[in-house]
Amino acid sequence: MQLELRHLEAVCRIAEAGSLGRAAALLGVSQPGLSAQLRRIERVTGGELFVRSQHGVEPTPLGQFVLSKARRVIGEMDALTAGARAAAPHPTLRLGSILLVLTDRLLGHLEQELPGHEIEVNTEHSVTTLTHMLGAGQYDAIMYGEVSDHEVPLPDGVAARTLIPKEPACVRLSATHPLAGQDQIHLADLAEETWTIIVEEDDGSQEAMVDACRRAGFTPKLRYRIADRKMRWDLIAAGRAISLCQPTSPHAEGTVLRPLAGDPLTGRIRLAWNRSTLSEDRARLLYRAAGYAYLDNVPHNTFYRSWWEARPELHPNLD
The missing domain is CATH 3.40.190.290 (D-Maltodextrin-Binding Protein; domain 2)
Structure with a gap:
């Protein structure tokens, strides 16, 4: 499996929400489905991206690294989309x-x-x-x-x-x-x-x-x-x-x-x-x-x- 933009967005949503349940609700998917997706992402990245705590989930050092790169990639894609739409005559x-x-x-x-x-x-x-x-x-x-x-x-x-x-x-x-x-x-x-x-x-x-x-x-x-x-x-x-x-x-x-x-x-x-x-x-x-x-x-x-x-x-x- 190769990482796709939707995988990076899922990782960012989990970090923003602070829990798999809240992130699943924001993404419009089930919590078990998001958990399974996270495990597949972690197999590609080579380790756990989040650890559970009494406050929900928190990124591991590897998770922090992946998050920093994911946010940059998503930001670039958003800028590309916005620029293309701005250049279109009637978006x-x-x-x-x-x-x-x-x-x-x-x-x-x-x-x-x-x-x-x-x-x-x-x-x-x-x-x-x-x-x-x-x-x-x-x-x-x-x-x-x-x-x-x-x-x-x-x-x-x-x-x-x-x-x-x-x-x-x-x-x-x-x-x-x-x-x-x-x-x-x-x-x-x-x-x-x-x-x-x-x-x-x-x-x-x-x-x-x-x-x-x-x-x-x-x-x-x-x-x-x-x-x-x-x-x-x-x-x-x-x-x-x-x-x-x-x-x-x-x-x-x-x-x-x-x-x-x-x-x-x-x-x-x-x-x-x-x-x-x-x-x-x-x-x-x-x-x-x-x-x-x-x-x-x-x-x-x-x-x-x-x-x-x-x-x-x-x-x-x-x-």
Whole structure:
């Protein structure tokens, strides 16, 4: 076996994550699969690259040497890719997004803002994965959310701009739920409910939700972790769980969306881009497209339309 770029990236991810489990999650592979791959890499390099400790894994002297060379090779490859893309007349826009509602409407506006350009949009379940892929040059730009005071750390060489500085969280519940007829719901009234959340929420939402519920006098029962939107909504429609949602979420059969009284949870939406692969002008056009896509979704929720119109200071500047 010869070492390939993917092997060097795996070694770097293990070192950055500090554990095989976290590295496997970032790489989108199983931990046993990553362990087997590491053993094959170590056979080629001639010795162990990491040792286990009480804090996770740490590189051996051989591992430090391999890491220093691997980072240099990966950096050169990233520079080659970025240079080639910068020289291309109309490079493909590679956009990564967390599961944000505005993604549904984004493509139409991107076609208007960037006519004739190829566009590639992928969704991820993890903000950490998005930022790593952005830093590695695998995405030109990413859209993601942050909840409460949580700030997503961004890699070097990345610029960021806030699209929506504040939006209130709503709760989605079954249309037959006893609270479904209320105009707004107090968080404390949901103390006995079972919640469903996204598989890997590393945007601060889970921590913020737990903190808000504790302030309301209870600890939420987080039972279902489901990434598929339709599966989550079907579960809610059946009355088996409830979920936090963006206020711009569209109607889902058998469910209702209600605001939480007092806005105990708020989030924001941000756009970040790799300066070496995306020009300021294209980043501005992407921001405009994302802003218009968000505005398309505001009318979905009567409560939110009123909330939004009363706060012009939160509206994105799309001029």
